[in-house]
Amino acid sequence: MIYIYNEDRLCETDSLRQALKLETEGIRGQRPVVSAVGAGGKTTTLHRLADEYVRAGIPVIVTTTTHIMKEDREWFLSGLLEEKIREQLQKAGQVWIGAPAPGGKLARLSDHEIEKLLRWEVPLLIEADGAKRLPLKVPADHEPVILPETTHVLSVYGLDSVGKRIEETVFRSELAEKLLNKKRTECVTAEDIAVLAAARSAGRKGCPGSAVYTVVLNKADDKRRIDTALEICRELRKRGIRQVIVTGQESGAQRAGTI
Known part of the structure; x- marks a missing residue:
């Protein structure tokens, strides 16, 4: 289930590529470089987008400027092996690639290797932030790590955080206290997520001007969370942000088209 916010409504759409207007490739004469930041489902979002490219017959590369978990799939590669990349792009349609790292993870490739990846004429998806699996995040000084070549930044938030305490749900809760002017024992609200997403020191931090x-x-998996998402969209509109996508698991009760 994917909605886009339009004219004060959530309108169902077929794909993330459609919602992001990526179906017509060649943005500014280049293929897309999409960086996912924030928390609450970055890897899931990139999986979804990569699978959409594969279904459309368009090869795609996924990498990280921080860390991602290496999955037990043949298209997850440790190290920049160009022959392996070509093989898996032809065979599986996608490649997830990073430098070998402890704990079953893939880490950022070297600058030289990233430059090589950027020369491949295929969409490049990047996990550019880490959040310890929490639904919300406020970045530290060194975060996120967004490449200047990025054409699209996806700032991701988990709706399951609303109603829970800041200290339970926000990575770097001490920074959230300052930004939201709240105690970490207070609960997250829809307005709090809008504040984080609109802030140049949080959700929009490091986003290239172009x-x-x-x-x-x-995680808009039920009507209550969808209603919360719409409330956040309205708060974001007040702050000048209208490009919002809402995602979740589809159920029969949610197939309404427009909310």
């Missing part, structure tokens, strides 16, 4: 900035509200 990149399209999109807020992704993830």
